[in-house]
Amino acid sequence: MRDKIPIGKMAKLNNITIQTLHHYDKIGLLSPCYIDPETNYRFYSIKQCACLDFIKYLKNMGFTLQEVKKVFAEKDADSMPKLLDEQFQLIDQKMNELAQVKKTLKVAAENYKTYMQIPKMGVVEREYLPERIIYCYDGKRDIYEDQLETYEFILRELRDLALIHQFPTSYFCNVGSITRMETIKQRKLTSTEIFMFVDAVCSDVKGIELLPAHEYVSIYCDHFSQEKEYAIKLIDFIVENQLEIAGDYICEVIVELPYWTQYERKMIMKLQIPVKKKSTSA
Amino acid sequence: MRDKIPIGKMAKLNNITIQTLHHYDKIGLLSPCYIDPETNYRFYSIKQCACLDFIKYLKNMGFTLQEVKKVFAEKDADSMPKLLDEQFQLIDQKMNELAQVKKTLKVAAENYKTYMQIPKMGVVEREYLPERIIYCYDGKRDIYEDQLETYEFILRELRDLALIHQFPTSYFCNVGSITRMETIKQRKLTSTEIFMFVDAVCSDVKGIELLPAHEYVSIYCDHFSQEKEYAIKLIDFIVENQLEIAGDYICEVIVELPYWTQYERKMIMKLQIPVKKKSTSA
DNA sequence: GCTTGACCTTATTGTAACAATAAGGTTTAC
């Protein structure tokens, strides 16, 4: 009988390592059919390859070794179809999650690309922006007080809500604050509302608003402390160019950076106000 | 200054656990901005939420904490696009792997379904089978000797080759042996060749053969020891019914079962021989 | 001032499936 295969040969035969066989032995998944009582050397039978094949097969399908053990413990194949089906569902779910991750990565890459191409800070520009959809949340406290502290709290509340609504994580970085038209027309920058850009209108979610496609004046800004000053610049520009504020002021976070100081949020913002030509009446 | 948030509140604020914050502190990813020197109590700043946000963001994109640490160590955002791109490739690869797993699961489910519907063992049937493609390998030794031992060795060689050709793992279960027409016509069951069903012709791989669509006689069998006996049944049937062997004998493994005894391969096989009506000449 | 409950600390163990290593014994070939 030459059917006494030492562990090294068994490993090579099955394209696995000795450690793997040790491990399977340890957890009681597959033990050698003979162990030399003096040396404790392990010896396998060629027929045990069938078992290893099956382990590999199930492992390939994403089962854990514990699950494989359970399958081996069964006396027949009746439970397999159900198991396979459950595993299929599980893999399907994992694929959906990965698809989400891919989307988040894509959005992140786009954000950084935008960041690299940002023209100049503090220069007013005019542009046409397409329609956008936002999910608005009123934090009831002015986000411009307490140098960011209130903003941080409200942002966290917004994200908690987004989690409840099961928004994809790719949304989490595209946030902003909104100052209503009546306020900004008085040259005041105060707001209790922040928002998150979303892809499509979720009709059953409260707080969804439409930013219509429109002509805008905009300016880039890379620190919170500058926002007020730059917003004034925008308003001055509007006045100087015979324009009129046509909607809410938006402060959009373009990209958030992992700044070397871990103690402050660092982001590039794009301030924007929709405008129209001043009506000649008056 | 009320900006001294104890660990429990910080955890709640960010929807994470205290352990997570402990862990981040331990690995040096994010340490509290103040530690009471007497009690060692940890206190965080609201501004550190930005850091946690970024950690979550990168984690969501599949980065490890070590990678996040590296990102934090960078002095600017220049390396991000490259990192994001690499991560995208990685996720893409993982998705492809999962797609493979799904396919394997689907094939496995089909195999078991087939198994459940298998008519009767040992009953000859006539049926029309569609074209199939196989990857053949000649092990140079008769697989019917040594009660399966040789078969096991040759099967392993076939799988090694399949790995080299990077065949999907879903192929690994659909194997079989082939006995050439000349041999089976002499009522002999000997063969040195086994094969694996494949999806499409890989023109650059040697050993690919086509089993043409044809009329077959077939019989199911659930143990190796019965194969010879059942093969004879097939041949007898052919003779009795005025038929003629029209091609190679195929022993197809329908499904392999995780039998309670771990010491022998247990499988359902379908033996099949292509036939045609006996030519009247002679 | 005391108790009670909520909160905090450090340290250890566990998770999955092995890989890597160390320190030592065995076998085989020359």
Added chain:
DNA sequence: GTAAACCTTATTGTTACAATAAGGTCAAGC
């Protein structure tokens, strides 16, 4: 006889925490 190849057990490491234990701290109510 010895060196190379092979085997053994035991320990540590991997990831991102969760769970637990044993103990100290804090704030509120009596």
